[in-house]
Amino acid sequence: MSDEIAENGTANGDVPEIELIIKASTIDGRRKGACLFCQEYFMDLYLLAELKTISLKVTTVDMQKPPPDFRTNFEATHPPILIDNGLAILENEKIERHIMKSVPGGHNLFVQDKEVASLIENLYSKLKLVLVRKDEQKSAALRAHLGRIDGLLERRETRFLTGDTMCCFDCELMPRLQHIRVAGKYFVDFEIPTTFRALWRYMYHMYQLDAFTQSCPADQDIINHYKLQQALKMKKHEELETPTFTTSIPIDVNELNNAE
Amino acid sequence: MSDEIAENGTANGDVPEIELIIKASTIDGRRKGACLFCQEYFMDLYLLAELKTISLKVTTVDMQKPPPDFRTNFEATHPPILIDNGLAILENEKIERHIMKSVPGGHNLFVQDKEVASLIENLYSKLKLVLVRKDEQKSAALRAHLGRIDGLLERRETRFLTGDTMCCFDCELMPRLQHIRVAGKYFVDFEIPTTFRALWRYMYHMYQLDAFTQSCPADQDIINHYKLQQALKMKKHEELETPTFTTSIPIDVNELNNAE
Numbered sequence: 001m002s003d004e005i006a007e008n009g010t011a012n013g014d015v016p017e018i019e020l021i022i023k024a025s026t027i028d029g030r031r032k033g034a035c036l037f038c039q040e041y042f043m044d045l046y047l048l049a050e051l052k053t054i055s056l057k058v059t060t061v062d063m064q065k066p067p068p069d070f071r072t073n074f075e076a077t078h079p080p081i082l083i084d085n086g087l088a089i090l091e092n093e094k095i096e097r098h099i100m101k102s103v104p105g106g107h108n109l110f111v112q113d114k115e116v117a118s119l120i121e122n123l124y125s126k127l128k129l130v131l132v133r134k135d136e137q138k139s140a141a142l143r144a145h146l147g148r149i150d151g152l153l154e155r156r157e158t159r160f161l162t163g164d165t166m167c168c169f170d171c172e173l174m175p176r177l178q179h180i181r182v183a184g185k186y187f188v189d190f191e192i193p194t195t196f197r198a199l200w201r202y203m204y205h206m207y208q209l210d211a212f213t214q215s216c217p218a219d220q221d222i223i224n225h226y227k228l229q230q231a232l233k234m235k236k237h238e239e240l241e242t243p244t245f246t247t248s249i250p251i252d253v254n255e256l257n258n259a260e
Numbered sequence: 261m262s263d264e265i266a267e268n269g270t271a272n273g274d275v276p277e278i279e280l281i282i283k284a285s286t287i288d289g290r291r292k293g294a295c296l297f298c299q300e301y302f303m304d305l306y307l308l309a310e311l312k313t314i315s316l317k318v319t320t321v322d323m324q325k326p327p328p329d330f331r332t333n334f335e336a337t338h339p340p341i342l343i344d345n346g347l348a349i350l351e352n353e354k355i356e357r358h359i360m361k362s363v364p365g366g367h368n369l370f371v372q373d374k375e376v377a378s379l380i381e382n383l384y385s386k387l388k389l390v391l392v393r394k395d396e397q398k399s400a401a402l403r404a405h406l407g408r409i410d411g412l413l414e415r416r417e418t419r420f421l422t423g424d425t426m427c428c429f430d431c432e433l434m435p436r437l438q439h440i441r442v443a444g445k446y447f448v449d450f451e452i453p454t455t456f457r458a459l460w461r462y463m464y465h466m467y468q469l470d471a472f473t474q475s476c477p478a479d480q481d482i483i484n485h486y487k488l489q490q491a492l493k494m495k496k497h498e499e500l501e502t503p504t505f506t507t508s509i510p511i512d513v514n515e516l517n518n519a520e
Contacts, residue, residue, distance in 0.1 A: 231491030
């Protein structure tokens with residue numbers, strides 16, 4: 001288990017230490033992996049660590065060879081896993097709830113904004129459809145959705161989704177935009193139109209922020225994440241089948257024996 | 261390490277015990293894997309065990325989680341591995357040479373036949389080309405090569421390649437024919453023409469033999485073997501790259517800031 005400690009917040013007992021366990025890269029176990037929820041909670045907690053309401057420790061775990069103590073403690077559970085004062089929280093919704101309700105400063109991140117919430121909630125599934133179907137119709141749907149986000153940012157004239165400071169929605173959206181940008185380009189030559197100027201401005205600001213850059217996986221890790229998903233999907237097909245052995249022949253046997 | 265003992269030959273000290281370690285299936289670690297050299301040497305040794313010149317022990321090793329004693333003994337070496345009287349032979353050519361020179365009865369398998377040797381030596385690489393290129397030209401080349409083997413069998417009128425008993429060339433050819441049949445059909449809808457009657461008769465006889473059926477992987481394992489090869493090939497590309505982070509934007513930054 002490689003320890004990667006984001007040196008934010010004071011390390012002494014003034015503020016609680018929160019540990020976030022994230023998936024490592026599938027290429028290099030020491031790098032951060034392309035796990036969307038891991039990055040989202042990493043960003044949430046990084047912002048709180050910057051505000052010094054917590055100190056944050058981020059640990060990457062290589063799921064291809066998890067260390068024995070990880071397997072003992074968490075068995076088949078995959079990161080993200082949040083550990084607060086000896087309590088491990090394993091499910092995404094519970095992690096989010098815990099950050100909102102129990103982590104000092106967390107409630108400030110969880111802004112109420114129904115328009116933004118509904119605008120971003122189905123974006124990512126459109127990328128998945130583009131990658132699976134690889135047709136222009138699905139690409140057009142993804143582009144249209146990005147256009148609506150661009151429209152909101154344009155209209156609101158704010159730096160981030162709900163104002164000039166980041167909130168939970170930004171931590172949710174930006175990792176997904178990065179996957180759309182990198183995997184979309186790689187697999188189906190999808191590009192976010194340069195005419196979406198408010199959206200690009202939004203991304204530009206994100207690229208300047210430590211909360212994003214410290215938590216962001218390499219392009220190769222994003223690409224590899226989707227390649228492995230495709231390979232596993234292909235493999236599953238055979239795994240579910242009962243083994244068969246092709247040992248019949250397509251010609252009448254008697255006829256063959258007569259020919260001898 | 262799952263032990264799978266082919267009960268042939270006498271188990272007592274009359275004949276030497278030869279152990280062959282083969283790769284397990286990548287789907288189910290208890291099944292035989294689709295490793296061509298493993299099956300070839302399995303067949304060679306199975307024939308000798310049937311003649312009671314050796315007793316044969318076949319051990320399958322799951323390379324995705326090799327047992328600690330396997331890793332200690334052989335590190336990164338992949339099966340096939342032949343163990344004779346405490347001596348482990350790790351390289352394919354040396355295993356073949358050992359079966360021919362040192363395993364009792366082995367020299368009988370190694371018939372001299374230059375025509376057959378040159379006829380079968382490049383067959384398998386043609387399957388690989390078909391699977392990579394997926395074009396009709398490569399399929400035609402594979403089909404033509406199979407046609408030449410059919411022609412030889414037709415002309416010789418023997419049950420096997422060099423006579424009415426099996427030899428090393430049959431143990432080499434038949435596993436490859438099975439991969440051509442199963443993977444060719446699955447990936448590119450390639451079929452061995454039913455007009456190759458002598459070739460089908462040859463395969464029919466093979467399908468009746470324990471030496472083949474006991475050593476043959478399931479169709480799913482053959483298919484999965486090639487799927488994983490393709491996935492690993494895809495993965496390697498990213499593994500060799502220096503990690504990069506797409507954080508530039510395709511629009512002039514100053515222009516964006518002015519728009520704010």
